[in-house]
Amino acid sequence: MNYYTISQLAEQFDISTRTIRYYEERGLISPIRTESGQRLYTKKDRAVLKLILRGKRFGFSLEEIHEMISLFDNDRTGRKQLEKTIAYGEQKLKEVTERIEDLMQLKQEMESILADFRERLQKLEGIE
């Protein structure tokens, strides 16, 4: 296995090292350390970071993202745990679905407004 340094990841995702350390502060990511204390990130850590950034783009808070990440934790073996996780996942899935529908409606509206503007432009060009 090979590792990434913090600045490599920062460059790859175009974020600051401070941001990555901050995510660690908040418990979202947990890189291993070298003897001297340097952080080393695995592919999995990288994937988690990717998830975080995607979540952010969707307007989820770090706290929400934190919860969602725990969905991917494979340590949930017990039946009760599994059931809770599934219930939580179903709820989050519903939220995402609603958000998609909302966005699609917004898209529709923007398209109709644009169509209206284009029509106006046409008329203006007809005069000239």
Next chain:
Amino acid sequence: MNYYTISQLAEQFDISTRTIRYYEERGLISPIRTESGQRLYTKKDRAVLKLILRGKRFGFSLEEIHEMISLFDNDRTGRKQLEKTIAYGEQKLKEVTERIEDLMQLKQEMESILADFRERLQKLEGIE
């Protein structure tokens, strides 16, 4: 035409009056005033407020929302203005479309993870 008071709108959207005044501070909404200085909101102001809140749910910043609202400004009569507005609108539309696609991918992933968890649960229940 009839008007809404600030607290009426606040109640309707379940937000604080401070929030509404803050949107005004930032130039997102511009209610008229009574002689004594009270704010009065028209249906149109209400619609703008609705837009703002929806934008927020999508994770747009107030600054971005501000720009998007200007799309709905009907004061853009000049041809150049119209062209600029259309170009801006097309770009925003693209962003929204990308966001939808991104979200749909997330949805897929969540569904497959959930399917996996459900399968595990089934196996656990088979044992018992």
Next chain:
DNA sequence: ATTGACTTTTACGTAAACGTAAACTAAAAT
């Protein structure tokens, strides 16, 4: 007319999500 609910401005406070600087150590390059 007076109580109480509502509104106004001004202004300081706050949580989230980092930015930035200092002071220091380790690694890499010359």
Next chain:
DNA sequence: ATTTTAGTTTACGTTTACGTAAAAGTCAAT
């Protein structure tokens, strides 16, 4: 060997999006 460059912690600063409180004016109801 010694500069650079990259990394660490600690800690204070900053922006966004409001919350909250004070002081004063206004509207609605009894």
